[in-house]
Amino acid sequence: MQQPSTRQDYGSDPLAVRDSEKYQEEYIEGFVDKWDELIDWDARAQAEGQFFIEQLRERGAKKVLDVAAGTGFHSVQLLEAGFEVTTADGSPVMLAKAFENARRRGHILRTVHADWRWLNQSVHDLYDAVICLGNSFTHLHEELDRRKALAEFYATLRHDGVLILDQRNYDALLDHQVQPTHNYYYCGDNVRAEPEHVDDSLARFKYSFSDGSAYHLNMFPLRKAYVQRLMREVGFQRVDTYGDFQETYRETEPDFFIHCAEKAYLGGNG
Structure with a gap:
């Protein structure tokens, strides 16, 4: 039996690895096994409260596609709240x-292994909502990949559907402002998630665990306004952005931004 991989490989120059394909290699079994230690489901549920459930219910969403399921936190939360959920991820x-x-937890997930850029080759249905959470969109390093993924999300939504996508507050990191101090997403005890290197096209994060192990992720530092613009250019008609689950916030304060992008035409009939 093949042993689980316990070592990430970024080659001789880790800062040169800026590739959308890399995420599948980054999430090795050793890292994935520790991921829930990093997240802490109970603490995360308390931090988020009913935010995503309320956003979906306000829009009348019932059928949801979780395109960046990770270890399943949001899929399970939404199932338990009564939504019909399909769970997808690019990492098997x-x-x-x-x-x-x-x-x-007593649930059987309906799972799909899917690359966002060709999502509709794997997912053959329409949804009221697509969620892409956990800072996952920043795994795409090329603008063409980001546009393609957003277009695929748009195409799998019903005419009045909504995309809910979050991202880390990279603006604060890139502009060397005071770093956010809240810890909404990485709630685990004795776990540190910190930027090791940030430039205009790379944010390399280090995840350190209490047993001395450490893993990395190389991600693209998306600016908030850039993501909003891409969403509109792909066709979304309205984009509302929240900071750490609040409608009003100081730009440098939130850890995360959450974009709610609506497909329906403003003032239209659907």
């Missing part, structure tokens, strides 16, 4: 962990 290791986590 993450998808297997999500299925295992849900089964331990």
